[in-house]
Amino acid sequence: MSNFARGHQLKNPRKKSSRVLRVGSRSELGEAFIRGQISKAVPRNIPNFGSQYKWRRKLFSRIRNIDAVGGLTLIGSWSHGTAIADYSDWDFIVKLGGACPASSGEAMEKLFRTLQLDSERFALVDLDMPAICIRDPFDGSTIDLVPAYDGSGGDYLIPSLSDASWMLSNPMAHLAFLSSVHKENWWVRKYIMLLKRWKYANTIPISSLYLEMVVAQFCLSRQSDSVLADMIEILRVLCVTQLSDLVDPTSASPRCISALNSDLVEKSDIISKITKSIELLWLIQAADKSGSAADIARYSSELYPPGGEHIYNAKLPAYLTVYKKRRVTPRYSG
Structure with missing residues (x-):
């Protein structure tokens, strides 16, 4: 069993869940890779002291x-x-x-x-x-x-x-909505992070808020026992709707959330990238069934290419880099 497959068991620590993947064979490597992208997305360096x-x-x-x-x-x-x-x-x-x-x-x-x-x-x-x-x-x-x-x-x-x-x-209403969905389906934040990491890795300029609301509504409606299958369905939603404006689920009055933050971006180019990602996910599914670890590795590297659009691109001296591993996120308000 490969290192990236070992131990990827995502479960709710507070209650038992049937959605636990125990990786023990090659036919599960593709599913394990997709789930592994969630753990890679979790911030580990929180500026909390120093x-x-x-x-x-x-x-x-x-x-x-x-x-x-x-x-x-x-x-x-x-x-x-x-x-x-x-x-x-x-x-x-x-x-x-x-x-x-x-x-x-x-x-x-x-x-x-x-x-x-x-x-x-x-x-x-x-x-x-x-x-x-x-x-x-x-x-x-x-x-x-x-x-x-x-x-x-x-x-x-x-x-x-x-x-x-x-x-x-209304940022507070969006937070309350996401928290309410989380109570019904504790995977919602993991799915959001999975899709966001895909977005950044492929340089796809979809609004983060738009993506969060799409994923949250998907988690309320349906979900399979496979993260891989669910990711395909979420991306298909983006294609079918053609990235049209989303009615804000938190607003009593009609208000829309735009998929793009700029009019300079062509939706057709983004939809083309999404379609390519869906095809790669289908290929990973097929390779999962056939047990081809080499195909899974090749298609996975195309789905989550190394590098991507890294926004922290400032060249900083080493002595200014402060990394402290801590999970508590500071909340500033006043």
Whole structure:
């Protein structure tokens, strides 16, 4: 039995489950490889203490001390428990006080200029709609600050992706929805991480929120005893729907979540990549049945090519790299 196949038994520690794969023969290697991608996606290096943690504490403290800032809240993958090792950035809502300006660009530029005054402390401050990006000098990760104003019913007004207007978003509702699905099906976060790792490995620019909601709704509707088969079905959903806008399951009023964060990306190119991945998964399934370890290894390396689009691409000196293995994710709010 190969090293990557040994011990990949994913189960709920709190209760018995029939969805436990015990790898003991070649006919199970393909399934084991797909499940192994989940463990590779789990972040192991959490900035929770040492110089990096102190740097971040000072950063968030100075942001909170800005006159217009009324609070700072962690959102996105790190708050959902679906962050991917070496890829997921840190997303924060920066709650602003006062009247909401007509143009979101005005609020963005004002906050950006304020942060630029401290550019020596805030390494590589950059403006990338709808967020202000700060590069962590310790590991090259990105901290994205999204300016927001209070809306109604727990909604936030955040900058639109397409123009200088505002759009409604409710990150807390998305987290609550994901948590409710997790109670019904504890595999949902594992599936999300599996699909996200595939997305980053193949440089597929699908919105993480879109992917999370698609996977969550899939887990509510159906699920087989095979992670490999479920991954095929999720990718088929993306193809059948042609990456059309998804009705936000957390919103009482009609609101859609876009699959793409940019109009410059051609959906046909992405769907072509998804179709290719489905074909590779079918080939892995066939190789699983025939027991061909060589074919499984070849198709698996094409499905999850090494490297991929690595977002932590800053060249940093070795003495600035702080890696502490700790599983507790810090929550910054205020």
